[in-house]
Amino acid sequence: MAGKRKAKPCGPWTPEEIARNERAAQIRVQQDRARGVSANLEDLVKLTRFANRFAEAFRHARGA
Amino acid sequence: MPEALDPVPLLKHLHEHGVEHIVIGGVAVSAHGHVRTSKDLDVVPNPVHENLERLAAALAEINAVNEEASDFDPEELPMSSTRVEDLSQGGNFCLATDLGRLDIFQWVKGIEADDLYAALHPEALAGNVDGIPVRVCGLEHLLAMKRAAGRPQDLEDLKRLGEGADTHEPVTEDTPGG
Numbered sequence: 001m002a003g004k005r006k007a008k009p010c011g012p013w014t015p016e017e018i019a020r021n022e023r024a025a026q027i028r029v030q031q032d033r034a035r036g037v038s039a040n041l042e043d044l045v046k047l048t049r050f051a052n053r054f055a056e057a058f059r060h061a062r063g064a
Numbered sequence: 065m066p067e068a069l070d071p072v073p074l075l076k077h078l079h080e081h082g083v084e085h086i087v088i089g090g091v092a093v094s095a096h097g098h099v100r101t102s103k104d105l106d107v108v109p110n111p112v113h114e115n116l117e118r119l120a121a122a123l124a125e126i127n128a129v130n131e132e133a134s135d136f137d138p139e140e141l142p143m144s145s146t147r148v149e150d151l152s153q154g155g156n157f158c159l160a161t162d163l164g165r166l167d168i169f170q171w172v173k174g175i176e177a178d179d180l181y182a183a184l185h186p187e188a189l190a191g192n193v194d195g196i197p198v199r200v201c202g203l204e205h206l207l208a209m210k211r212a213a214g215r216p217q218d219l220e221d222l223k224r225l226g227e228g229a230d231t232h233e234p235v236t237e238d239t240p241g242g
Contacts, residue, residue, distance in 0.1 A: 012212045013173060021215065024158075028103070047101040050071045051094045054193055058095035058200060061189035 072194050074105055074126075074163040079196050081122035084110035086184045087200045088169060088209060090217075095191065095200040098224035104165035108201075110181045111170060113152065119168075120148045126161040174212030175205060 013021075032040055071091065078085060087095070090102025109119050124146040143150035145157040145168060157168040170180055177183035187202025201209075207225060210218040 011173065012214055018215060032103075043103075044101065047071070047103070051091075051099050051101050054071075054091060054191075054198075055094045055097060055099045057191040057193045057198070058189055059097075061191050062096055062203070 071105055071164070072196070074161070074166060075193065075196050075198055077126060077163060078107070078119075078122055079198075081118050081125075082115075083119045083122055084115050084181075085119075085199070086181060086188050087198060088172070088184070088206065089167070090221075092200040092206050093221050093225065095189065096203050096206060096225055098221060100221075104167055106167045106169060108169050108172075108181050108184060109151075111152070111154070111179060113148065116151045117148045120146050120151055123159065123161065123166075126163050128157075128159040128161045128166065131158045131160045131165065172209055172212075174208040174210070 032043075085107040087105065087107055089104070089106030090100065091105055093100060093102070109115060128145050130145070143153075143155075145151060145159055151157075151168075151170075154170045156170060156172075159166045159168065171177075172180060175183055184201045184205055185199075187205055188199040189202065191198050191200065200206075203225065207222060210222050210225075
């Protein structure tokens with residue numbers, strides 16, 4: 001589907017964009033809640049380990 | 065299809081397909097020293113045609129589909145991320161994949177540029193995560209995006225990152241979110 005590239009909006013997020021983002025975040029929370037506590041805790045462990053490894057991987061690059 | 069992000073396989077998948085990209089968003093926040101978890105991976109692809117071809121193929125392999133819970137306006141969710149001609153139009157995509165949530169950004173508020181990847185690339189930091197080479201956006205660009213968004217999480221990130229010092233204190237599994 002060829003088409004003209006859309007003009008990119010400028011400036012800070014609008015109230016509508018913030019509200020839309022908040023609705024999306026709430027839907028994601030509901031989806032995650034439906035997966036159950038155990039699944040979410042397993043994900044949390046995985047994500048926490050990843051976040052620490054990721055931060056460590058860039059320690060040198062950010063001049064720490 | 066898993067609902068949550070499995071970041072390493074997703075990064076590995078993009079790398080194995082030769083997709084040039086720069087990581088932004090919550091994962092980039094961790095790279096800049098404020099360690100917190102993020103449930104999606106936000107990336108800016110190099111928009112050259114060959115790279116978008118590789119990206120489209122990589123996304124097709126992991127069954128990427130536009131996520132219903134997207135925070136993008138429907139008009140900003142044009143078409144399919146698995147077709148290079150659609151990716152080439154420069155839109156953003158909020159995707160659910162077999163490897164977790166992946167957001168593709170080709171424009172973002174706070175960085176005014178026709179080519180977002182080209183704007184971010186000179187200041188991007190290179191790192192290596194589990195043997196996978198990864199680039200993340202520079203701190204000033206990350207701060208500019210956070211300022212433009214201005215949500216509570218962004219303000220918290222700005223507070224933590226704006227101190228200028230390395231605030232990296234590893235989070236533990238019983239103190240989530242950093």
